[in-house]
Amino acid sequence: MTALLSPESLQQIKRLDLRARMVVRGFLQGLHSSPFQGFSVQFSEHRRYNRGDDPRLIDWLVYAKTDKYFVKRFEAETNLTGYLVMDLSKSMGFTQSGAMTKFEYCTCLAAALTYLMNMQQDPVGLITFDEKMKALLPARSRRGHLGDVLAQLARLQPTGRTNLPASLIQLAAMLKQHSLVMLFSDLLPSDTGENDVDEVISSLARLRHGGNDVIVFHVMDEAEVTFPYDGPVQFEDAESGETISVDATGFRDDYLKQVEEFRERYRQGCYSLQVDYVPLDTSMPFDKALTEYLLQRQRSG
Template sequence: MVAVEQYLKPELAAQIKRLDLRAQMVVRGFMQGLHASPFHGFSVEFSEHRRYAPGDDPKDLDWVAYAKTGKYYIKKFESETNLTGYLAIDLSQSMDYTYRQKLTKLDYSICLAAALCYLMVQQQDPVGLVTFDTALRASVPPRSRRSQLPAILSQLTKLKVAGQTDLAGSLTQLAAMLRHRSLVMLFSDLLSDEDTMLKSLRNLRHAGHDIIIFHVLDEAEVSFPFEGMVQLRDPETGATEPVRAADAAEEYRKAIQAFRTRLAKEFSESRIDYVPLDTSLPYDKALMEYLLNRRNRF
């Protein structure tokens, strides 16, 4: 447990401790489950390795890794592993939504971001934080030292939704900030203009940055569990529309599935990693995508 009291006001320390503890529990539980999964043998211990491929120099084989796994690994050079991470969190009003889950989309994103921050700090990877609505807001510059964890957790506990969002404009601002090749981990419901959002993400990718998108929706936004007459409200504009749930349910589910499928196709073509999530799902799926992306990046 990182000693957070020296960095925070006393009234924030308890909140940070709870978030820190939750992040540790998520990561440790995930790593324990990993050993019983088809990915047995791959853990933080081997995150600095990649599988041997034809053309690699056999002199670079790690025989200790081979003895433990029975597979051929090559330890990455420092230049291959020095990738700076940015946790980028959407603070738009729509992220405050929840129907029957305990966590809003923002709460879920904060917990997942905390777990990823904990994991990156443990692996000595530089990690920073940016938040945005219509523009970039709070930011913590990336660092790899252990004091980075409480610095980022301090910001995460203070986050609140703000209003409307300009995802494309915020990503353009972020791209202008990045001086070196970086890994951008985006947490958003992606409820923004689709064309401009895709264009800004492609530009970020074409600039040489790696991107993982954690597309966080509320469980009700995916399953549409409503009954009777319901009043649908746009959380950012306040506009409402009454609908009969039985009439809208099938069409809505098809539309949300088509939205996710379309995004998955667009991101795949741009070599952007896409992780569709909803707030009923455990964090294991997102952490697995992060680790697999990190392992296969080079």
């Protein structure tokens, strides 16, 4: 099944709704033989125990199965309002050798998560950002809304510059109720330096302090993670257009170290805020990507 859910295989399918349906079907089939059989119960009927909750509300049957503390959600909070937050920066359009771009990967993953939430009748909304936040679709669970979200996702194009910290602060002010924020981005700094890791972490803290649950899907191109280059190579910044020539062979070790440090700063910063951090690259099959997401949710539960 994993081979069928690889980015290369799904790239042959042009319609986003069909891609998402295949991902969800394969993912759910895989759950039946995995440690995540209790996923649907935890996801839709329970929420994680948080400091300040009444311990008498802990569901001990779920604890016995999962070794995690969950409380039964009251009827008023059963519906989890989710927002897909998509990075429209030009760097998201990068791909190596014509493979699925970072943005295509993100839209496919976002579409699959929309399907999953729609199956549970959870409202889902769509928000995009480049240099500022743009609300496209409010969160709804009505019949037909799934098609609206997927149609909007399919129309999006990554063409702008980005200011992630300012956009997240704007989003924190925009959200009027506790929500699940699913951020899809390569988290790369803008050419103005306004996407410094510390600034992004600070803006994520604003979202968390507003009572929101946050998941960061940090999606990079496979080439950005593995650096498969040799000899003299000229690189161009996708947003500024500036070019730089480097000896790729001599630069590789330093580059890979910087990438690992970059991801680690985000991993640690998100961990400190109880934000789920899911590092992905465009070679990862989508069922594995969703499983990575579930692992993060279980660890932070």
